[in-house]
Amino acid sequence: xxxxxxxxxxxxxxxxxxxxxxxxxxxxxxxxxxxxxxxxxxxxxxxxxxxxxxxxxxxxxxxxxxxxxxxxxxxxxxxxxxxxxxxxxxxxxxxxxxxxxxxxxxxxxxxxxxxxxxxxxxxxxxxxxxxxxxxxxxxxxxxxxxxxxxxxxxxxxxxxxxxxxxxxxxxxxxxxxxxxxxxxxxxxxxxxxxxxxxxxxxxxxxxxxxxxxxxxxxxxxxxxxxxxxxxxxxxxxxxxxxxxxxxxxxxxxxxxxxxxxxxxxxxxxxxxxxxxxxxxxxxxxxxxxxxxxxxxxxxxxxxxxxxxxxxxxxxxxxxxxxxxxxxxxxxxxxxxxxxxxxxxxxxxxxxxxxxxxxxxxxxxxxxxxxxxxxxxxxxxxx
Numbered sequence: 001x002x003x004x005x006x007x008x009x010x011x012x013x014x015x016x017x018x019x020x021x022x023x024x025x026x027x028x029x030x031x032x033x034x035x036x037x038x039x040x041x042x043x044x045x046x047x048x049x050x051x052x053x054x055x056x057x058x059x060x061x062x063x064x065x066x067x068x069x070x071x072x073x074x075x076x077x078x079x080x081x082x083x084x085x086x087x088x089x090x091x092x093x094x095x096x097x098x099x100x101x102x103x104x105x106x107x108x109x110x111x112x113x114x115x116x117x118x119x120x121x122x123x124x125x126x127x128x129x130x131x132x133x134x135x136x137x138x139x140x141x142x143x144x145x146x147x148x149x150x151x152x153x154x155x156x157x158x159x160x161x162x163x164x165x166x167x168x169x170x171x172x173x174x175x176x177x178x179x180x181x182x183x184x185x186x187x188x189x190x191x192x193x194x195x196x197x198x199x200x201x202x203x204x205x206x207x208x209x210x211x212x213x214x215x216x217x218x219x220x221x222x223x224x225x226x227x228x229x230x231x232x233x234x235x236x237x238x239x240x241x242x243x244x245x246x247x248x249x250x251x252x253x254x255x256x257x258x259x260x261x262x263x264x265x266x267x268x269x270x271x272x273x274x275x276x277x278x279x280x281x282x283x284x285x286x287x288x289x290x291x292x293x294x295x296x297x298x299x300x301x302x303x304x305x306x307x308x309x310x311x312x313x314x315x316x317x318x319x320x321x322x323x324x325x326x327x328x329x330x331x332x333x334x335x336x337x338x339x340x341x342x343x344x345x346x347x348x349x350x351x352x353x354x355x356x357x358x359x360x361x362x363x364x365x366x367x368x369x370x371x372x373x374x375x376x377x378x379x380x381x382x
């Protein structure tokens with residue numbers, strides 16, 4: 001009997017880590033996508049895992065295997081990773097965080113010792129200008145070192161991009177000597193069940209609408225735009241932000257803005273488990289995502305899958321939603337954000353529901369999940 005192909009996925013953080021976020025969602029969906037036909041192992045670090053977020057069970061990844069190993073920011077257990085990869089024999093190794101040595105440069109170096117190993121390098125938006133601008137010199141050096149070693153195994157490695165736009169960007173930086181393959185990101189499969197997107201009775205009776213935003217509290221999420229916009233809708237809409245406070249200094253700045261401008265219709269509720277988050281999506285009227293830049297933006301995808309009309313910044317990839325009733329705004333233009341929110345908040349509940357259904361139809365057509373599943377199986381089988 002022919003043995004199943006082995007896949008080793010490296011992730012810098014994983015549930016229940018504080019910084020799990022979108023990459024962990026992507027890794028989970030990818031593992032669930034591949035595991036019926038492949039032997040999938042996820043290797044991640046114990047960094048930031050000593051918290052009370054106990055809602056994730058290893059069984060959620062079954063039949064894929066999940067291994068946590070001790071690892072500091074600058075201390076990577078090279079020998080342990082070597083042994084873990086060696087034990088799995090001939091395998092395809094998947095890199096999922098470009099700038100994290102544990103899950104990118106170290107596995108790349110290890111591939112030099114395993115001539116039968118193949119390497120899939122998923123860039124995940126980390127070479128776009130917005131991602132490179134912070135610590136630009138350090139990241140440029142890191143990228144050149146990575147490119148040098150990747151060149152040595154270029155015949156058994158593939159650079160995985162999630163859009164043609166990203167492919168063009170990476171080709172310009174890495175050159176034509178490498179193999180490239182474009183396959184869109186996968187959303188959280190748990191949110192893809194058929195859902196009734198009609199508003200609940202509670203939503204029908206509300207006089208003050210609810211605007212939801214989901215994401216880590218950090219400068220890239222641009223929540224100061226949300227605060228200044230919310231000031232225009234006191235008594236009209238309450239704004240709820242769900243997500244962990246990653247940058248405490250930035251959070252303090254947001255609190256200062258709220259205090260100075262007497263903003264009382266915005267609430268930061270912190271991180272929530274997946275089941276609670278689903279309730280927030282179901283209980284909202286509109287989704288607002290003001291981030292400066294996003295590669296995929298799981299939360300925006302999830303909001304649309306749950307039938308929410310969306311106002312999002314032009315830094316997100318789903319710009320086509322504007323043809324389906326969604327609103328796209330410049331993340332640095334307050335007037336645009338206020339006008340877009342006003343255009344939705346003035347509508348009746350039935351109109352909002354109809355727009356939400358169209359937004360859901362749009363994102364389902366964009367994701368093309370069956371094709372994506374086949375493409376990922378092809379990527380890891382190639």
